[in-house]
Amino acid sequence: xxxxxxxxxxxxxxxxxxxxxxxxxxxxxxxxxxxxxxxxxxxxxxxxxxxxxxxxxxxxxxxxxxxxxxxxxxxxxxxxxxxxxxxxxxxxxxxxxxxxxxxxxxxxxxxxxxxxxxxxxxxxxxxxxxxxxxxxxxxxxxxxxxxxxxxxxxxxxxxxxxxxxxxxxxxxxxxxxxxxxxxxx
Amino acid sequence: xxxxxxxxxxxxxxxxxxxxxxxxxxxxxxxxxxxxxxxxxxxxxxxxxxxxxxxxxxxxxxxxxxxxxxxxxxxxx
Numbered sequence: 001x002x003x004x005x006x007x008x009x010x011x012x013x014x015x016x017x018x019x020x021x022x023x024x025x026x027x028x029x030x031x032x033x034x035x036x037x038x039x040x041x042x043x044x045x046x047x048x049x050x051x052x053x054x055x056x057x058x059x060x061x062x063x064x065x066x067x068x069x070x071x072x073x074x075x076x077x078x079x080x081x082x083x084x085x086x087x088x089x090x091x092x093x094x095x096x097x098x099x100x101x102x103x104x105x106x107x108x109x110x111x112x113x114x115x116x117x118x119x120x121x122x123x124x125x126x127x128x129x130x131x132x133x134x135x136x137x138x139x140x141x142x143x144x145x146x147x148x149x150x151x152x153x154x155x156x157x158x159x160x161x162x163x164x165x166x167x168x169x170x171x172x173x174x175x176x177x178x179x180x181x182x183x184x185x
Numbered sequence: 186x187x188x189x190x191x192x193x194x195x196x197x198x199x200x201x202x203x204x205x206x207x208x209x210x211x212x213x214x215x216x217x218x219x220x221x222x223x224x225x226x227x228x229x230x231x232x233x234x235x236x237x238x239x240x241x242x243x244x245x246x247x248x249x250x251x252x253x254x255x256x257x258x259x260x261x262x
Contacts, residue, residue, distance in 0.1 A: 031227030035207040044233025053258070060261050074226075074233045081237060082220055088242055099240040117238035120226060181247040 006094055008106040012160035015136065015148035016055050016070070016129075019161030019169065020048040023110050025154065027074045028122045045075035045111045047161075049121060049173075056148050058133070065133045065149055071123045075105060078113040089115060094168035100175045103168065109158040118176045129154055 012020050027044040030037070050071045057066045078086050089104050103116045129151035138145050151157075161169060174182045217225065221239045224231045 027233035029226065029229055029233070031229045032206050033229050035203040037206055038229055040229045042233055046233075057258070060259065066261070074236070076236050076238060077234045080220065080224060080235055082218075092242070098242045098244055100245075102238060102240045111234070114234070115238075117226070117240070120238065175247060179245075179248060180250045182250055182252040184252045 006164045007162050008094065008104070008165045009108060009159035010162045012157045014140070015134070015150050016048060016050075016131070017160055018048060018050060018052050018055070019166050020157050021075070021105070021108055021111070021159040021161075022046050022048070022072075023156040023158045025072060025156065026124060026128065027072075028124070045108070045114065046072040047075055047105070047116050049073055049169075056146070058147065063147070065126075065131065067126050067131060067149055069123050070126050070129070070131075071121050073103075073116040073118065074120055074122070075108070075111065075114040075116055078115055081115075094165055096168065096171050096181075100172055103165075103172055105165075111158065118173060 009021060023045055024043045025046040026041045027046055028039070028041045030039045032038065033040075048070060050067075050069075055067055055070070058064060059066050078089070081089070089099070089102065092099070093104055093106075101118050103118060105114045105116055107113050126149075130153040131149045131151055133147045134150050135147050136145065141148070171182065174180055217239055220237050224235055224237045226236045226238060228236070
């Protein structure tokens with residue numbers, strides 16, 4: 001059991017990272033309204049799911065960022081679930097067991113207790129965040145000097161997943177989309 | 186037999202398409218739990234944070250694999 005003892009979120013870094021939690025981003029939805037197909041967006045909380053390698057990838061010659069798109073999951077309100085299901089989800093926490101299509105996120109700063117439905121991934125152009133590459137020192141990254149992507153507008157991040165929560169996300173993400181249970185060597 | 190004036194057939198086709206969309210959406214929700222029906226993700230009148238997603242706790246058979254890091258993608262795509 002990890003649900004009650006393992007922190008799920010921590011402070012976010014300056015650069016964009018998989019698992020960053022935004023308090024307000026455009027959340028895109030397609031549905032049926034008045035019997036007609038309709039698309040809409042509304043501001044809401046969301047989690048960045050693009051992988052760090054894709055976020056920070058640079059062109060070989062120009063060294064400019066090649067990141068044009070960023071993918072997100074909408075975050076939804078635990079209080080809207082019935083009490084039984086919410087209790088089960090809290091009890092599962094970060095454990096590697098069902099439900100596979102949802103990640104419990106716990107209490108999120110400025111947002112409240114939330115969860116992310118893994119099947120509702122949507123993509124925004126990176127220009128929405130006016131991303132740009134900045135230099136970071138060895139001390140800042142802890143992984144050597146590097147050039148990483150940062151948002152320059154609409155940076156409403158309030159937290160980021162911990163390493164343990166990212167591991168749980170990777171496991172559930174793989175199971176949900178491939179049916180495979182992956183164990184790293 | 187009904188006779189159509191110009192443009193009526195296409196309007197009827199659009200109406201049929203919309204009716205089908207509504208039927209599909211209604212069918213999808215008819216099997217959902219009450220809270221999902223109340224604030225399903227496709228309901229555009231519900232704010233994103235207030236939506237509910239259906240999920241269950243049943244296990245399913247999984248393929249167990251070992252993973253190694255993917256090779257670095259250094260292609261300019």
